[in-house]
Amino acid sequence: MLSGALSRPSLKHLISTCGDPHTLAQIHALMILTGSLSHPQSPGRLIAAYARLGDIAAAQSVFKTTSFPNVSTWNALIIAQSRHNSPAEVLRLYHLMLSDGRVRPDSSTFTVALKACAQLLNLETAEEIKSHAFVSGYEHDVFVCSSLLNLYVKCGKMDEAMKLFDEMPKRDIVSWTTMITGFVNVGRPLKAIGVYRKMQAESMEGDEIVMVGLIQACVAVGDVRMGRSIHGHMVRCCMKMDVVMETSLVNMYAKNGSLELAHLIFEQMPCKNVVSWSALISGYAQNGLASDALQMLVKMQECGLQPDSVALVSALLACSQIGFLKLGKTIHGYIEKRLEFDRILGTAVIDMYSKCGCLSSAHSLFSRVRLRDSISWNAMIASYGAHGRGKEALSIFLQMSETGLEPDHATFASLLSAFSHSGLVEEGRYWFDLMLQKFGIEPAEKHYACMVDLLARAGHVEEAHELIKSMVIKPGIAVWVALLSGCHKHKKLELGEYVAGKVLELNPDDLGIHALVSNVYAAGKKWDKVVEERKAMKKMGMRKVPGYSLVEVNGKLHAFLVEDKTHPQYEKIMEMLERLDYEMRKLGYIPKTEFVFHDLEEDVKERILCNHSERLAIAFGLLNTSPGTRIVIIKNLRVCLDCHDATKYFSKIVNREIVVRDVKRFHHFKDGVCSCGDYW
């Protein structure tokens, strides 16, 4: 009775619509019984159906029991492996098919095989497949050519891709999309937008996937207005929103800092996968909203999703920003248990340990992670630099060179910055020259800024000035401020006033820079200018970022603002600070009130110094940890000279190691001295 119902057209229909493996197996059995498997198209259909339901083993077994597989049978299995994301298996089957010799690959076969090459970045095999496809008459096949385009794009060969694209007699939406996303992915978003315009000019309308590419292009060029208009276009055209499109929109708004909007779109997504979550988490983390990022990570887990490495990298970035070592360690443990370390994860963990003050953990992980690229090396160089260990930074740099990796502009920025944090003048001069002469890297503003800082701070103010004069590019504010700082430190007042003028020309919106300018004028007794600067600062002071310090105690983060009286332990903290103040005055401490920029009486200024947020944080740390425990403080501003001085005394009086990370670098205080050697 059943066999009567299973005439061929309905069998075909049954196979292609069958939704569960059990029914499919029954159909399969019937096909064997009725002999309908001998129909030339049957094995292929059955293989495709098994593959669609995810049963790759059953698909393989159908293939094996087919005595003379034809092209559609071969293709079905090859496509099944491609969908199963096994590109190497695709290529193996492709070669097996060739050596079998009884069938000739067709357009589908070549297309899928080329896709596999693109996934494996295997150009060599691709060239072989390409020539085979071309002599087989598929030179102008739009599928084969699009696959080739994609291959070139994925291998970064945009010139080859462009050449092929121009030669294609027929292009469809996929060929255009491949070029658009290709240019986005090689970092040429403007070119991608140009290709889209050309596509429109040829009366081809973009579809959903094209829009995703364009959104990425907008993210890359930071063009919010265009991004919004594409979003509008998508809505106007009633495009079918799916999780990928929504995720790229969330990402676009998040990257651009419109986190409310990003969050709104995210909330309204009917289906959220790990990638959407990660896009939002990275948006928060990259905009400095560390606690929001970490809250989203928790929510993601509450929704039953396991964070992937991308989400964890963003979470680690958030931990680094706020110095949340406890959580960073937990995430590290999670990675060790459940994931594999790739370069990016490795670098993120290294960076986290370093920024949370644990340089030795950073280095031991660095030695363990074998997959290193220039970014991983650079992270380690920068870590040693930030902790004031310039010699070690150089040694890492030399090790990197030995591996054959070429240093780039970022590597030199980290290296020169490391020298400047350690006052390694000779090394700085030597490597700065070699950067251009041996490595062919033109120094950029950031490199000059490091060198000027290094030279000027070490007293070579004239040499630093000469270096600025020799610059081909226009010196920016960073360079002039570095020189000004040196002038101030070494009492080069005449030059200082000239440089102060240069700095002011560039309209600095940083309170610290105005303070420096004001101090330079004050040293030169230019009182009218001082008054002017103070006025400017008072205006800015209204909207300046308040200083805060973070300290982790017993796995919890505690934040302190300047003069924070709301803290439950405020009384005890003040008692501790008064005791320390008494002790350090006995040892010779004198408050440096010039670092309080208000018109106040001296004793009030001293009181404010005592209330600087890092002092509250240090006192709180001392009160709530056992003797001998190291204390790590994270500051959002530079540590002031007075607090720097006071912390040295604290470390001696209480016999503790105190680590302070300010916006510029790390200070390790121990036995009354700081690792920076007062060179900062």
Next chain:
DNA sequence: ATAGGGTTAG
């Protein structure tokens, strides 16, 4: 009949 293009990270 089927095959080619899309989302997040250091």
